[in-house]
Amino acid sequence: MHRSHTCGELRIDHVSQEVTLSGWVQRSRDLGGMTFVDLRDRYGITQLAFNMDSRAELCEQARKLGREFVIKATGTVIERSSKNKNIPTGEIEIDVTSLEVLNASKTPPFTIEDETDGGDDLRMQYRYLDLRRGPVMSNLMLRHRMSIESRKYLDSIGFMEVETPYLIKSTPEGARDFVVPSRMNPGQFYALPQSPQTFKQLLMVSGYDKYYQIVKCFRDEDLRADRQPEFTQIDCEMAFVEQEDVLNTFEGMVRHLFQEVKGIEVPEFPRMTYAEAMEQYGSDKPDIRFEMKFVDMAPVTKDKGFNVFDSAEAVLGIVAPGCAEYSRKQLDALTNFVKRPQIGAKGLVYCKVNADGTFKSSVDKFYSQEDQKAWMEHTGAKEGDLILMLSGDLDKTRKQLNELRLHMGSELGLRDPEVFKPLWVVDFPLLEWDEDTERYHAMHHPFTSPKPEHMDILESDPGKVNANAYDMVINGVEIGGGSIRIHDRGIQSRMFDLLGFTKEEALAQFGFLMNAFEYGAPPHGGLALGFDRLCSLFGGSDSIRDFIAFPKNNSGRDVMIDAPAPVDQAQLDELFLDSTAPQGEEV
Incomplete structure (x- = not known):
């Protein structure tokens, strides 16, 4: 028997029991007469105690243990004299009577602890070691729980899980396909699915009126924090439904996940049209944790001799609450932010609504105090607030002001990851x-x-x-x-x-x-939820990579197994493919 209990299981009521634990050496401490070893598995950490006075040979053996050695220890559960309130097993330790090294370990390339000294690239190269760390395990446990609860909910309302093919036909719409050559059909190719869209529609034709699948999908597109070349969807379809049926069903599922996984009661989801979202937030995915809705400033800014506004298709503004005290340095930083190439604005106009009832703007030359008072009344700004304005083509200005709004929301602490809207x-x-x-x-x-x-x-x-x-x-x-x-x-x-x-x-x-x-x-309809994104949202992270066991890097490479990689010429010959194209170019 390698273990009678896990390393996160023992408590004070186990005192005097003989137990066997197996796991990895987290760290050891040699205090002369005593040596202590923290033993870790995915369930937690238990302290092992070795006494030089009573078991000198065993203590010497313990002193030779390195980090990440795999060991088995048998002993008696005893109460700790110095308790550790930071871990669930902190009231007890094991008085070890037998120790066996199951496998030695090289010194890891980074510290396998919650706060590690390993950078992203190094940890991805040794992902199997990174997966031992508590935060990564916690993320994957969250993902597991989300998967279980999703299936429980869908099963409870009559959905049936059906697997659809991974080798399908390439289609011209959407992102680029990953293509797979067919050996038995020379010159012809499968594609990996970007989604099971047509198959789930065919299942509706077949009479399977409530389908779901937690499924891998593939898109050959440029990567970012919330994208991977392979990703997971909760893919669903329903027959004999209208839009309201679909929304109610999957709003119910997500509310169930919040309740069961996060212990949060989420109210009914508000509805917003695409046109309203673009007009009020400049985005079809607005963050409504905070206000700062867009205000059309054209009625109170145009025809005053300021050509930047007079010639613009749109003049839009937001009110940053309590920011009238921003310094010139802070305002310059905001201007530089919107001028970044990724955003592309040519400049930023601001107006401070001072506490004494006066106004100070970056365009005082063109607008009087009365003009700026009209701005305050038009936007609903209060004393102490800061009005920020951008102008230009409508679509571009909306996108630029959306970026500025989100930036201000972050700067003011209004985007709390533990608040969900x-x-x-x-x-x-x-x-x-x-x-x-x-x-x-x-x-x-x-x-x-x-x-x-x-x-x-x-x-x-x-x-x-x-x-x-x-x-x-x-x-x-x-x-x-x-x-x-x-x-x-x-x-x-x-x-x-x-x-x-x-x-x-x-x-x-x-x-x-x-x-x-x-x-x-x-009649049928459905939706697909991005499972990786949903997990990262619940886990309070911006990156889906933190919630995928073996993710790719920003170049789409798995640096742990070194993929993609060249294949043997014999394999290419079987597939009737040419291997003479230089690396990095299409064959």
Whole structure:
């Protein structure tokens, strides 16, 4: 028997019991007459005690233990004279009577403790060691709990988990596919799924009216903190539903997760249209933990001789509460922030609403005190507040002011990761125009249904058609999205026409789906929640990598196993692929 208990299990009521523990040496302390070893497994830490007076040989053996040695220790549980209130096992220790080294360890390349000295790259290279650290284990335990609770909830309301294929057909819409050559079909390729979208729709046609899957998906796109080339979705679909049915079902699931995992009671999610979100926050995923809604400043700033505002399509402002005392250095820092290439504003106009009822702006030359008082009244600013304004093209200015708003929210401590404010964003545009390709693209995907009331302008005015689509947003993060789907072949064909598909292309790419619609397809809809993002949100992190056991780095590489990597020429020959292209170029 390697162990009778885990290293996080023993308490004061186990005193006098003989136990056997196995685990890794966290650290040891030689105090001369006594040697203490902290033994760790994924359940916790237990202190082992070795007494030189009573068991000198055993104590000498303990002194030779290095960090991360794997050992088995047998002994009697005793009460600690110096208790450690920071760990659950801190009232007891093991008076060791037998010690066995199961495996020695090299000195680890970084300290395997909660506060480590290893950088990101080093810890990713030795991820199997990093996974031993308490915070990483805690993150993966949270992920496990989220998975279990999601399945419990969905099972309780009649959903059925069905696995869909990983080797599918490449499609032109969306992000780049990862492609897989077929040995048995030379010159032909599978693609790894960006989502199980068409398969879950086919399951609705097949009569499986409540489907879900916690599924891996793949996208060959540039990476950032909330993206990985392979990621996990809670993918769901329902038949015989309208939008409200879907929203209520999955709002219920997320509220269940908050209750069971975080112990938080979340109220009903507010609804906000896409148009409202863009107008008030400049983002389709607004962070509503704090106010600072956009104010259209054009009515009180234009036609005063300030050409920057007079010539602009939009002049927008926000009110930063209590910031009138900002110094010139702080205001310059805000100006430099919005001028960063990632944001792209040309400048920033501010107005201090001073406590004495006066105003001080960066454009006093053009605007009187009375003008600036009108700004205060127009925005609802109070004494001690700071009005910040940007101008330019409407869409660009909205995006820039959104970045400034989020920055100010962080600066003022208004984006508390332990406060959760979910909402639904609804009524997205069905299509968006791409200037480069000079054609429409689906804002979500080609299978999203138009709003029924907009069906009659689908061809005549496609830019004004709203989609039967919705996103779940929590704290400014898009957690998931979905739509009511098209279930009629004729409407799906019209949609492909709008997106620039020829009849032949649509049939070649999606003929199987349109054919299925001719065999009694029910009305259906669903959504997919980003499981990695949801876990990182619950865990209070901005990076999904912290909640994935073996993540890729920002270049899409697994530096632990050194992948991607070249393959043997014989393998390439079997796949009828050329290996002569230089590394880094497409074959």
